[in-house]
Amino acid sequence: MRVFLTPxxxxxxxxxxxxxxxRFASFSNExxxxxxxxxxxxxxxxxxxxxxxIKFFLVFIDFVSWIVAGNFFRKLNHAKQTRILNxxxxxxxxxxxxxxxxxxxxxxxxxxxxxxxYPEIGYQQREIK
Amino acid sequence: xxxxxxxxxxxxxxxGAGGGTIAKELSPLCQKGLKVALLEWGGSFEKKHNxxxxxxxxxxxxxxxxxxxxxxxxxxLAFAKAVGGTxxxxxxxxxxxxxxxxxxxxxPGIDLDDLNPRYEKYIQENGVHLNSPxxxxxxxxxxxxxCKKLGYKVEQFPVNTRGCQGLGTCNLGCAVHxxxxxxxxxxxxxxxxxxxxxxxxxxxxxxxxxVLVTVSAPCFDQEPSSLAPGVYCFRASKIVLAAGALFxxxxxxxxxxxRKWPALGRYFTCHPALILTGEHQRPITNFVGHPKSYxxxxxxxxxRFVLETCMYFPFTLAKNICGFGEELDDLMKHYAHLQxxxxxxxxxxxxxxRVRLGRNGMPKVFYxxxxxxxxxxxxxxxxxxxxxxxxxxxxxxxxxxxxxxxxPFEQKKIDSLITREHFKLGKISITAAHLMGGCxxxxxxxxxxxxxxGRVHGLNxxxxxxxxxFPKAVEINPYLTIMxxxxxxxxxIKKELEGK
Numbered sequence: 001m002r003v004f005l006t007p008x009x010x011x012x013x014x015x016x017x018x019x020x021x022x023r024f025a026s027f028s029n030e031x032x033x034x035x036x037x038x039x040x041x042x043x044x045x046x047x048x049x050x051x052x053x054i055k056f057f058l059v060f061i062d063f064v065s066w067i068v069a070g071n072f073f074r075k076l077n078h079a080k081q082t083r084i085l086n087x088x089x090x091x092x093x094x095x096x097x098x099x100x101x102x103x104x105x106x107x108x109x110x111x112x113x114x115x116x117x118y119p120e121i122g123y124q125q126r127e128i129k
Numbered sequence: 130x131x132x133x134x135x136x137x138x139x140x141x142x143x144x145g146a147g148g149g150t151i152a153k154e155l156s157p158l159c160q161k162g163l164k165v166a167l168l169e170w171g172g173s174f175e176k177k178h179n180x181x182x183x184x185x186x187x188x189x190x191x192x193x194x195x196x197x198x199x200x201x202x203x204x205x206l207a208f209a210k211a212v213g214g215t216x217x218x219x220x221x222x223x224x225x226x227x228x229x230x231x232x233x234x235x236x237p238g239i240d241l242d243d244l245n246p247r248y249e250k251y252i253q254e255n256g257v258h259l260n261s262p263x264x265x266x267x268x269x270x271x272x273x274x275x276c277k278k279l280g281y282k283v284e285q286f287p288v289n290t291r292g293c294q295g296l297g298t299c300n301l302g303c304a305v306h307x308x309x310x311x312x313x314x315x316x317x318x319x320x321x322x323x324x325x326x327x328x329x330x331x332x333x334x335x336x337x338x339x340v341l342v343t344v345s346a347p348c349f350d351q352e353p354s355s356l357a358p359g360v361y362c363f364r365a366s367k368i369v370l371a372a373g374a375l376f377x378x379x380x381x382x383x384x385x386x387x388r389k390w391p392a393l394g395r396y397f398t399c400h401p402a403l404i405l406t407g408e409h410q411r412p413i414t415n416f417v418g419h420p421k422s423y424x425x426x427x428x429x430x431x432x433r434f435v436l437e438t439c440m441y442f443p444f445t446l447a448k449n450i451c452g453f454g455e456e457l458d459d460l461m462k463h464y465a466h467l468q469x470x471x472x473x474x475x476x477x478x479x480x481x482x483r484v485r486l487g488r489n490g491m492p493k494v495f496y497x498x499x500x501x502x503x504x505x506x507x508x509x510x511x512x513x514x515x516x517x518x519x520x521x522x523x524x525x526x527x528x529x530x531x532x533x534x535x536x537p538f539e540q541k542k543i544d545s546l547i548t549r550e551h552f553k554l555g556k557i558s559i560t561a562a563h564l565m566g567g568c569x570x571x572x573x574x575x576x577x578x579x580x581x582x583g584r585v586h587g588l589n590x591x592x593x594x595x596x597x598x599f600p601k602a603v604e605i606n607p608y609l610t611i612m613x614x615x616x617x618x619x620x621x622i623k624k625e626l627e628g629k
Contacts, residue, residue, distance in 0.1 A: 019453070019454065020453040020454065020457075021447075021453065021457065021458065022454060022455055022458055023458045038184060041188075042184070042188075042194060082454060085453065089452070089453070089556060090531075090553075090556070094203070094553075094554060094555045095555075097553060097554075097555035097556045098202045098203060098555035100556075101555055101556065101558070102202075104453055105448050105558075107453070108444065108447040108448055108457075109184070109444055109448075111447070112443040112444040112446075112447035112461060113183065113184045113443075113444040115182055115183075117443070118443065120462075121443060121461050121462055121463075121464040121465070122412065122463075122464050122465035123416055123442075123443055123464050123465070124416075125181055125296065125297075125298070125416075126294065126295060126296050126297070126417045128294060128296065128304060128305060129294055
């Protein structure tokens with residue numbers, strides 16, 4: 001099984017994740033582990049090339065942070081981080097929008113894919129009779 | 130050839146709306162001594178297998194967790210792998226194609242006179258009915274009332290459920306098996322009459338009259354195939370492809386090349402869809418009850434889209450929300466307050482939109498959004514926003530804006546806030562679950578793959594019986610039309626076999 005969130009990628013991804021889905025920033029250790037598990041399991045069957053593409057995109061976000069704001073993404077303040085991500089989200093270049101959509105979807109998966117999170121948003125499944 | 134060979138009169142590939150129907154319709158022939166096999170890549174789901182966990186069930190039921198990306202990466206496709214095919218994960222909404230759609234198809238012999246008796250048969254067989262008013266939740270009622278208030282045409286969906294408990298998780302497979310898909314109705318009937326059903330049986334290739342398959346072991350505690358894992362050959366005098374609009378074309382391509390039929394894999398349509406949300410001041414009943422009770426077809430002819438009620442699970446919703454950050458979390462926090470609308474664009478059948486065999490043996494879908502489809506989406510988002518406000522929401526989240534929410538005081542500016550300029554592919558989540566075309570019916574082999582009886586041009590023994598037959602989009606939820614066409618294909622095959 002190919003693991004996407006290796007320690008190096010993990011650090012970079014989770015900083016971005018906490019800006020994309022701010023609720024992630026106040027997750028318990030258990031929820032953080034569940035987030036990683038969900039993301040890794042969804043990407044486990046994907047090819048090396050797909051993993052590489054996403055990892056490259058995460059590095060590219062850092063690169064753009066350097067160019068635009070003069071520092072690594074993780075070292076920027078929240079407003080600047082949001083500004084950087086908005087550059088991708090609203091980019092006139094489709095490829096950048098698509099790459100961002102992929103990272104954003106993974107970030108959302110880690111949070112809103114968790115069953116233990118359902119009560120917090122008021123989602124309670126009906127009991128089967 | 131070293132694989133074990135089984136001899137059959139008919140081998141059906143795929144057990145969804147098309148394959149399940151064909152199996153049941155041909156099954157009386159088993160009592161006359163003919164042998165029919167139904168091969169399915171996925172396994173059978175029992176009630177105990179359904180945990181209603183969104184991610185787990187999406188992984189178990191769907192290819193690529195329900196999100197196969199097109200080559201352009203701006204559209205994801207959802208389709209299931211299970212005994213019963215995608216009928217296991219639909220909502221059971223049961224509509225007939227209109228005369229105008231069939232006229233647009235322009236396939237000789239395919240008209241309401243031919244299809245109506247077939248539709249009626251499955252409407253009866255699958256227990257299609259209208260839910261009673263007390264079974265309809267607020268999410269649906271609010272849509273209905275708002276459409277009426279605006280003077281829009283709104284209709285109730287007939288559904289095919291029996292003993293529905295309103296769990297609201299239809300798209301994760303029904304945990305109480307209330308939906309009357311082929312796994313619940315047609316396949317058990319076919320089995321009873323003597324059709325052999327082989328789950329976990331992936332068809333690799335067709336070689337003349339041989340269907341070469343690989344049988345695998347189940348991934349979890351599903352009932353295994355009666356065949357041990359390995360490679361087998363099913364030899365048949367007739368082969369029916371009912372593997373869906375992605376796999377039927379690529380099986381033909383893999384088996385016979387793509388030069389025989391210029392239209393093979395082409396004219397793919399899928400009713401690309403968007404989810405829109407409006408937030409009410411208070412919680413409404415939304416995630417319990419049948420999720421899909423009404424549709425608005427006011428704009429079908431004028432702007433080529435349909436609006437339907439819907440309710441999706443937390444991650445699916447979050448994925449479809451266009452944006453990120455505090456506003457996303459804030460909207461998700463009000464999940465129980467949300468009303469949802471699904472926009473289905475009616476896309477044109479264009480030759481460049483196509484399915485091809487990928488290097489890994491999986492389908493590769495090339496899909497370009499036409500300008501008219503994008504215009505349909507923009508108009509549909511504007512109209513949905515109007516419906517939400519007419520329903521009394523406190524704010525609307527819609528893509529194709531440069532702000533996250535529209536508030537009631539901005540209602541008058543809807544058309545200037547939601548614009549074509551803001552509709553950017555790749556930024557907005559667009560999904561499709563109505564996959565159609567690729568082996569389209571017709572008389573002319575230059576622009577079609579099969580004739581109107583589903584027989585592949587130039588191959589006397591190979592038939593197609595699924596949504597890949599559709600020459601153009603069906604403009605409604607397709608399963609009943611797939612069954613009606615499969616019934617017609619079965620009729621043709623039956624005549625030939627009985628006359629043998």
